[in-house]
Amino acid sequence: MVELNIRSDPVVEIGGSHTRRTLSLSRPLVVAGAGGHGTGITTAVKGEHIQQYGGVPHNVRFIGVDVMPVPRTVSILGGASVQLEPGVEYLQIGKDCNPALLRQRRDEGRLAPELAKLVDLQPGGHFARSLELGSEGERIFGVLAFYWSRKEVRRLVTSAMTGIARALPTASDGGMPPREAPIIIVAGSTAGGVGSSTALLLTAEIRRAMRRLGMDVDAATFISVLALPEAFPITRLRLSNCLDTLRDFETVQEKGVLPL
Amino acid sequence: MTVEYGRFDIALLCSPQMESGRHLGNEGELIGVTAKVVFLTVQSPIRDVAFGETNNLARTLSSVNDDGSLNCWGSAGIVVFRFDRHGVPHYCVNVAGEMALQTWAEAPVAGNLPVLLSDATHGNKLNDLDSYMGFLYRPEQGEETLGDFASEARAHFRNQKTKAKNLEVDLERIGKGFETRLNRLVDGSERRANARSRAFVEDVSGKAVNTLDNAGPVPAAAFTRMALDHLNGLRDQLNAQRESIMADVSKREALLTAAAAALKGATSKSRTGRLEGVDKPLNKHLDAAMILFKARHGLAVTTIALAALSLARNQLSELEQRIDGLRGSMLAAAQLCRDERLAFESAPVTPVTEMVNRPIYDGAELKELYRWACGSHWGSLPADAKTSIRQRIGGLSAWLNAEGNEIAASFTDACAPVFGSLREMTADGFIRWRRDVLGKGPALFLRDAAALASLLAKFDRTVTMEDEYDEGTLTILGVTSREESVFAGTPMTTLVSTGDPETLSYLVLKLGYAANTLWHYPEYVEANALIRKQGRIAHRVYPDFPPPDRRGGQPKGRRPGPRKGR
Numbered sequence: 001m002v003e004l005n006i007r008s009d010p011v012v013e014i015g016g017s018h019t020r021r022t023l024s025l026s027r028p029l030v031v032a033g034a035g036g037h038g039t040g041i042t043t044a045v046k047g048e049h050i051q052q053y054g055g056v057p058h059n060v061r062f063i064g065v066d067v068m069p070v071p072r073t074v075s076i077l078g079g080a081s082v083q084l085e086p087g088v089e090y091l092q093i094g095k096d097c098n099p100a101l102l103r104q105r106r107d108e109g110r111l112a113p114e115l116a117k118l119v120d121l122q123p124g125g126h127f128a129r130s131l132e133l134g135s136e137g138e139r140i141f142g143v144l145a146f147y148w149s150r151k152e153v154r155r156l157v158t159s160a161m162t163g164i165a166r167a168l169p170t171a172s173d174g175g176m177p178p179r180e181a182p183i184i185i186v187a188g189s190t191a192g193g194v195g196s197s198t199a200l201l202l203t204a205e206i207r208r209a210m211r212r213l214g215m216d217v218d219a220a221t222f223i224s225v226l227a228l229p230e231a232f233p234i235t236r237l238r239l240s241n242c243l244d245t246l247r248d249f250e251t252v253q254e255k256g257v258l259p260l
Numbered sequence: 261m262t263v264e265y266g267r268f269d270i271a272l273l274c275s276p277q278m279e280s281g282r283h284l285g286n287e288g289e290l291i292g293v294t295a296k297v298v299f300l301t302v303q304s305p306i307r308d309v310a311f312g313e314t315n316n317l318a319r320t321l322s323s324v325n326d327d328g329s330l331n332c333w334g335s336a337g338i339v340v341f342r343f344d345r346h347g348v349p350h351y352c353v354n355v356a357g358e359m360a361l362q363t364w365a366e367a368p369v370a371g372n373l374p375v376l377l378s379d380a381t382h383g384n385k386l387n388d389l390d391s392y393m394g395f396l397y398r399p400e401q402g403e404e405t406l407g408d409f410a411s412e413a414r415a416h417f418r419n420q421k422t423k424a425k426n427l428e429v430d431l432e433r434i435g436k437g438f439e440t441r442l443n444r445l446v447d448g449s450e451r452r453a454n455a456r457s458r459a460f461v462e463d464v465s466g467k468a469v470n471t472l473d474n475a476g477p478v479p480a481a482a483f484t485r486m487a488l489d490h491l492n493g494l495r496d497q498l499n500a501q502r503e504s505i506m507a508d509v510s511k512r513e514a515l516l517t518a519a520a521a522a523l524k525g526a527t528s529k530s531r532t533g534r535l536e537g538v539d540k541p542l543n544k545h546l547d548a549a550m551i552l553f554k555a556r557h558g559l560a561v562t563t564i565a566l567a568a569l570s571l572a573r574n575q576l577s578e579l580e581q582r583i584d585g586l587r588g589s590m591l592a593a594a595q596l597c598r599d600e601r602l603a604f605e606s607a608p609v610t611p612v613t614e615m616v617n618r619p620i621y622d623g624a625e626l627k628e629l630y631r632w633a634c635g636s637h638w639g640s641l642p643a644d645a646k647t648s649i650r651q652r653i654g655g656l657s658a659w660l661n662a663e664g665n666e667i668a669a670s671f672t673d674a675c676a677p678v679f680g681s682l683r684e685m686t687a688d689g690f691i692r693w694r695r696d697v698l699g700k701g702p703a704l705f706l707r708d709a710a711a712l713a714s715l716l717a718k719f720d721r722t723v724t725m726e727d728e729y730d731e732g733t734l735t736i737l738g739v740t741s742r743e744e745s746v747f748a749g750t751p752m753t754t755l756v757s758t759g760d761p762e763t764l765s766y767l768v769l770k771l772g773y774a775a776n777t778l779w780h781y782p783e784y785v786e787a788n789a790l791i792r793k794q795g796r797i798a799h800r801v802y803p804d805f806p807p808p809d810r811r812g813g814q815p816k817g818r819r820p821g822p823r824k825g826r
Contacts, residue, residue, distance in 0.1 A: 031298065037287060044295030052299070074291070185298055190273075204265045217266070224268045225294060231274070231287045252265045 027221075028164040028182035032063040032157075034202050035142065035195020036072060037227050038188035039064035039084060043074040045185075047082040061160040064090040065153060065202060067145050067194055091156045093198075094145025102148075115147040137237045139244065142197035153205055161209045181219035182210075191229035191238035196245040199224070200252060224249070445557065450564040457568035461575045468579060473655035477587045484580040491573050498566050505559045512552040519545040582660050590656075592664025593671060620687055620705070620764055625694065632697065633682045645678045652677070686761035688739050692746040702747045706737075709766050738765030 033042030042064045049056050056062075064071060064084040071090040073083045084090035102119050105111040111119070118140065146153065164182055186203045188195030203222065210217045226245070229238040274294045464487040472480035522541040605623065621629070627638040636642045641649075652674035659667050676683065685693065694700045735753045739745040742755035758765060 037291065040288070040291040041294050041298065044291050045298050048295050048299035186268075187294070187298070200265045203268075207266050222266065222268045223272065223298075225272045225274065225298060227274045227287075227290060227294070231290045253267050256265065256267055 028059040028061075029057075029185070030061045030063065030160065030164060030182055030206065031185045031187065032065075032202050032206060033195070034065055034186070034188040034199040035192050036066055036068065036189070037192060037231070038186075038195040038199060039066050039090065040072045040074060041187040041225060041227075043072055043082055043084055046084065047074050047076040050080075050082060051076050051078075059164060061164055062089045063157060063160050063202070063206075065093050065146070065149075065156075065194075065198065066090075067092065067094045067142070069095070089160075091149065091152055093149035093153065093194075094141075095149065097145060097148040102144075112147060112150070115144070118144050118147065137191075137193045137235075137241065139193050139197035139241055142192075142194035143201070145194065146198045146201050150205075153202070154209065157202075157205045158209045158212070161206065161213055161215070164215075181216055181221070183221045183223065185223045185225060187225040189227040189231070190242040190245040191227070191232050192241065196226075196241050199226070199245075200248060446560045446564070449557075449561045450568075453561070453564045453568040454571070457572040461572045464576060465579055468583065469655070469657045472583060472586075472657050472660075476656065477583050477590065481580060481583045481587070484576055484583060488573060488576050488580065491569060491576065495566065495569050495573070498562055498569065502559065502562045502566065505555060505562060509552070509555045509559055512548065512555050516545070516548040516552050519548040586656070586660055586662075589659065589662060589664045589667055593667035596664055596668040597671065620690060621694075625698070628698065629682060629690075629693075630679075632693075633679045649674050649678060686740050687764045688741070688745050688747070688761075691764075695746065702750065706747075706750065706753075706766065710768070734768070736765075736767045738763070738767070 031042045031045045033039040042062050046056060046062050049060060062084055066072075069092050071084040071086060073081045075081050086092075102111070106116045106119050184203070184206055186199050186206070188199035190196050203224075207217050210220065226249070229242045232238055272294075274290060464484065468480045468484045468487075471483050519541065523545040630636075630638050634642060634645050636645070653671065659670075662670075691702050691705055694705070695702065736756055737747055737750065737753050738756045738758040738760070739747055740757065740759060740761050742748065742757045745755055747753065747755060756765075
């Protein structure tokens with residue numbers, strides 16, 4: 001028996017109660033957070049997904065990088081706590097990075113050139129303490145930590161983007177952009193030391209991983225979420241960081257590149 | 261050294277400063293609000309509608325009351341920059357309020373819902389980040405906040421009734437744009453449904469034609485009929501589904517109307533900045549709108565599928581009629597062939613055929629020729645001959661629009677090579693074949709020909725029955741080629757090459773009296789009586805033979821005697 005297969009393509013469906021949605025994302029989503037505020041936003045978005053869906057959809061990935069060894073915890077409705085999974089979603093950058101090791105490797109020529117340049121560019125002219133104690137609002141520490149753990153960051157990002165590249169969309173209304181084009185959201189704070197300095201670097205790593213995986217970078221939608229310094233007690237350092245971050249941001253938007 | 265970062269399509273700058281002047285308590289609260297923005301942004305169709313294609317995101321999000329005031333709910337301030345392809349920031353939106361964030365994320369679905377716009381969105385483009393930073397950190401005013409900025413914007417907008425009206429127009433245009441998008445969506449569904457119906461018809465037609473070529477028109481017609489029955493079943497299902505969806509649409513419209521009324525009531529109360537009273541009706545309204553949209557789309561798609569189904573049915577019905585027509589044409593062709601054979605077998609013997617065009621073979625010889633040519637008995641066909649004829653005919657689909665006589669002609673053309681040896685056989689060759697195969701020599705043929713001669717010839721022969729004719733008889737036999745003829749060496753016969761491969765001309769000339777000398781012989785009278793008894797008339801058998809009643813009489817026309825008037 002010959003069968004006529006006429007069916008309507010599913011459109012975006014939002015049904016059920018207003019607190020529980022059954023929508024399935026048609027485009028993959030990657031939420032990447034840099035720094036304490038950025039990883040907090042990423043974790044909260046993960047919490048929103050868990051709260052709304054009861055879990056994380058198959059084509060949604062979360063990435064968080066920060067100098068802190070333990071990822072941030074966010075409470076969701078019902079009292080449960082959500083956290084990025086260490087090693088899979090969260091990476092501590094700058095681990096084991098201390099001044100003595102940095103200088104030793106630089107002197108031995110085992111340090112990447114871009115990282116070697118940063119060793120003597122720290123506040124006060126010397127690198128005096130371990131990054132595991134945090135950046136204390138210094139942007140250069142964030143950059144240093146990022147470059148120190150660049151291989152691990154690339155491994156984490158590539159792993160997450162590989163999963164996205166393999167994820168198949170489940171819905172389309174026929175008029176959307178290419179379904180495999182993901183939405184990339186990069187979150188961070190303009191006031192802090194890590195997020196403000198590594199958010200753009202993390203974006204660059206995501207673009208690089210997408211290109212290496214054969215994904216269409218131009219079709220993807222990149223959204224930045226940056227918190228203004230009003231979110232924190234105002235200090236001169238935070239205002240300075242914000243101005244620098246927005247300046248970097250403006251340069252990137254105008255030219256697409258950023259002089260290091 | 262430079263690093264390629266790439267540009268962002270959308271940038272969100274988040275501030276905990278609320279429109280109402282209140283400040284979010286801490287960073288953690290801002291994280292929650294921001295996460296909600298991100299979640300709703302990526303969950304909502306607006307990410308494709310507004311972010312992807314709408315030029316002015318700010319106006320998409322605007323809502324103005326009739327008196328020109330702007331709707332606004334207080335919560336965290338969010339500044340949105342919209343960048344073009346070159347990374348230039350064009351718009352700045354201060355989306356005020358948690359509810360507004362939700363509205364922003366689902367505005368195209370929910371309709372015109374309240375969002376506060378900053379000054380920059382109202383025509384004064386924010387050209388670069390310096391302007392924004394100028395708003396944020398004006399040195400003479402100390403640490404400016406977004407809340408002050410938004411308050412100024414709100415106060416400014418309340419006096420801009422004209423511009424507010426323009427915004428309403430824009431909102432209406434955006435609503436039409438969304439309707440246009442919906443229509444495109446439906447058009448796309450129509451194209452897909454039509455493409456699928458075409459594919460189905462092509463598939464079924466291809467299989468039917470394949471069946472026709474391999475098995476004949478009857479199975480092909482049955483196959484097409486089966487497909488049509490299947491389509492009829494689908495049509496019934498779709499009709500039932502359409503009725504069901506129509507009822508559902510009516511029900512959902514009523515629900516949406518109720519939800520809109522509830523939302524309107526809650527919205528008027530929410531001007532105080534409290535969110536709890538509005539959240540639930542807004543969500544209900546959004547859900548009702550989405551479900552209604554889905555139901556309407558399903559109804560449109562079902563209608564389109566029905567139309568495509570109807571088209572497919574019409575095309576298959578036409579194919580079925582053509583196959584039925586082919587059955588009739590093939591029956592007519594078979595009847596034509598049958599009639600042709602019967603006409604040959606029962607061809608009436610006329611005097612002319614007896615005398616000048618009599619076939620040189622009889623029915624038994626014809627059947628023997630058939631067996632010799634194709635290797636099978638009369639009325640049957642060997643399998644290999646059948647296969648070769650079938651291959652020459654090719655697919656029966658070539659006959660779909662042919663008439664019966666065309667089919668018969670192409671059929672006989674396809675059969676011709678099987679009897680090619682007969683087509684090439686000359687009349688002389690037939691006598692040779694008869695001698696070789698049947699053992700009947702050419703002399704026997706001539707004797708039979710003389711024996712089968714017409715009555716007149718027999719009668720003529722009786723005239724000279726005294727064996728006086730040897731000297732007075734001249735026998736001429738016209739053959740294709742006298743040098744190659746099987747009749748070569750026949751005594752007392754003169755062979756003449758005629759070049760005609762199909763005819764043997766046998767002529768016996770009697771040297772004697774003229775025909776009318778026979779009249780006074782009594783045998784002639786008897787012969788004439790015999791002819792009349794057979795229902796014939798002698799002078800019609802042989803036009804130059806005068807009737808007996810005119811023998812020796814005066815010609816009619818004038819009575820004997822002197823002419824009058826002389």
